[in-house]
Amino acid sequence: MPDEHRKLSSEPFVVSNPVKPNEDPLSEPAQTEELRLVAEKIDQAVKLLTEIGEHVAKIAPKQKRIFDDAKMAISDVSLLLRQTPGGAVSGVHRIVAPMPGVILRCDKKIGNMVKKGDLILILDAMKMENLITAPAAGRVVSLPHGEGKKVAKGAVLAVIG
């Protein structure tokens, strides 16, 4: 199970091996043909963005972030498409760094279920250990940065879906 989610995070845009319905209250709904096609297209777009991003990184490293952001935004769309209408998850929540800092400790792993207010990670910033908590209940689907990583203000720290 955790491995499956790990895979989901590194490639959050493909719905591979969807969990069987009713096994998990937050499971993905049965995929319609149209949704599957959209997911495929998103997958292609992300691969393309990754490729371009790598090229750009060599020429203009600062601009690479634009491609990372674009990938993140598209992945949000993909997550939204996979949600049960009116289900337990009402949207994708991206937790962004409220200020520049260093990730001191991750309390949650990808795939963990969280309740609103649960501690996800600690951000060392402004001489303080700031507790970053879940804005809503859901599952941690992405933790883009590891412990010890320096993050800018506005960087995505976690995605709850």
Added chain:
Amino acid sequence: MAVAVTQKKLGAVAEKLEELHERIHQVKQMGGTAAIAAQKQRGKLTARERLDLLFDPDTFRETDMFMKHRGTMFGIDKVDIAADGVITGFGKVDGRPVAAFAQDFTARAGSLGEMHAKKICKVMDMALKAGIPFVGINDSGGARIQEGVDSLSGFGDIFYRNAVSSGIIPQISAIMGPCAGGAVYSPAMADWVFMVKNTSYMFITGPDVIRAVTGEEVSQEELGGAMTHNSRSGVAHFAAEDDWDCIEQIRKMLSFLPSNNRETAPQVDTGDSRDRIDAALDAIMPDNPKATYDMQHIIRSIMDNGDFFEIQAHFAENMIVGLGRLNGQSIGIVANQPMYLAGCLDVNASDKATRFIRFCDCFNIPLLTIADVPGYLPGTDQEWAGVIRHGAKLLWCYSEATVPKMTLITRKNYGGAYIAMCSRHLGADMTLAWPTAEIAVMGAEGAANVIFRRDIQEAADPDAKRQKIIDDYRKAFYNPYVAASRGYIDAVILPRETRVRLIEILETLSNKRETRPHRKHGNIPL
């Protein structure tokens, strides 16, 4: 009506008395039963019900009930608008006089025309002359278009009075329905803006205009609803659940305030002990100096009965402002919140605190500042948003304020932010610190890298050298005693005795008089 039947039997005088009853009855029908039902359908009270809730029972006295518009264009001359769409008058709130108006959305959508505005202006003039607080309840479709420029003139006359009365009488604005276009600026000039969730909104241009001009799709609630203005824009200060909650909060706000700038706030017997000690405060600070704690606990422990009336709770949450009482006396609290953005200062926190500090200074409400601040928030967005001019307001207004100013330093107090949080240098009358206070120009890590950069680079073991320097710096500055040795801190106290020490200082400063050289007004960086 029964009146018509009995009329023949009445004498001339009795007939006149009866006519008055009939006329009052007519006006009190407001926009008619259908319009009132529609108002209720939206979950809103009528203007008259709102005023009845605001004032003590049977104390509201209406003025200008029979004023009528004199519009002639576009058929408006054939329309009778009860009370011209706004109820004005005065009454008592907790036994003290207050003036108010409430727009009546049931009567032609509470649209504002010449006479509607004149009624509001008359009651504003009375409030200013009498030195009593003024409450405006907004629920209006906007300018009465048929009256053209007369309606605009009405808005202008109200704005002028808002500005002239500012700092002399408390002005409170409640948005309890639509408030759009020019109408938003009277509330914007009041001291406090209350909004009701889901039934009120404020904006300059509405969703339709925005869609036509910029193509953006946005709902009324998202564009200018209660939570938008309470959390995003900072335009509003309170978000009430419904009409009842809103009026209740306004009454609570008024209870903390004097009637005007020449009075002091009423002394209230809160029943809390003057000498109450709270041993829990000794343990509230975490051993790890980087760990967070909730500043609200400290504030509530100090205040009478733990009663703290927070203002703008959803905006710039790194700065807490609000009103409470110390031994029955109203007091304004300004405090950093370490749980949000590490309690740092930024553009919004500076604006929020400044407006509150100046309000307290206007109305003779002493200030208590509780500092735990790591500094100003770094970043291009802050610099480009003008953190220099916004941050300057905080220094400016603390220096300007002449009410008793007390400062308590609980932990961090660094650099420019130390000065800004009502340091002695800005005129604090008394500065207290807990033994956990740290007062320094910058954090140990940063300082070590700046002062001893070369020493660290040239050391045989740079990391060990850096750590030693950091430890030395911590030992030297992470305490209140260096500042105390210079007299920048007046006393280092045990956390448990904070409340009683503050009350003693407040009693000592109760007759404080501070005057400044005469000037027309200062030029605060806005």
